[in-house]
Amino acid sequence: MSYLLSSSRLIPVAAMLGAVGLLAGCAAGGGSSTATTVTVVSPVVSPVATTVTVDNTTAPGGLMPLGNxxxxxxxxxxxxxxxxxxxxxxxGDHPTFERVVFDLTGYGKPSWFITYTDAPSYPGSGHPVQITGDSFLDVNIDGIAFTLRDDMVPQDFSTRQLPDSIITEIADxxxxxxxxSFVIGITGDRRPYSVDLLDNPTRLVIDVLKR
Structure with a gap:
């Protein structure tokens, strides 16, 4: 089961994704799938509801998390x-873990600082982040452009609620x-997680174990 999170104001959000082919950077395998529709709400100045198509696909063989x-x-x-x-x-949802992939465009490789926090807050202001979940993973990606080049299209990743997932919500x-910076809301106590960087294209991958 996989979800696509994108700007509700700048680009289409509806997509049918395969958990292996898009989230692991590997060749897609077989497996049955059924499409369902969920509604996510973007709590910006005025709430905007967006319909997202979810492709419930079972990855054959079981994918392993990256890193330690x-x-x-x-x-x-x-x-x-x-x-x-x-x-x-x-x-993406896998048998033993859930994966969050941040796709990056531009040049160079990102730096990062990722840690659990008891009180997620907005950078600069320090105001608390309203996000569902019991544990919160604070994700900070460095090397972001200060000024957008002509080939860069700005995105607005508003907060999304994810159904039937240990990852309850992701807040931009x-x-x-x-x-x-992002905050990942997670059900239950703090869970083991790993971070890895993949190339061609550049992707920062966070795997959160279900155990």
């Missing part, structure tokens, strides 16, 4: 400068000083 999963903070600093933009977010808390 634990509950500790994850950070990486790149030596080379970057000029990037997050242009898509995808969430904005860009501040070259850093794009």
């Amino acid at each position: 999963a634990d509950k500790e903070e994850k950070t990486r600093r790149q030596n080379e400068p970057a000029d990037l933009m997050v242009d898509n977010i995808r969430v 808390t904005g860009i501040f000083e070259g850093r794009h």
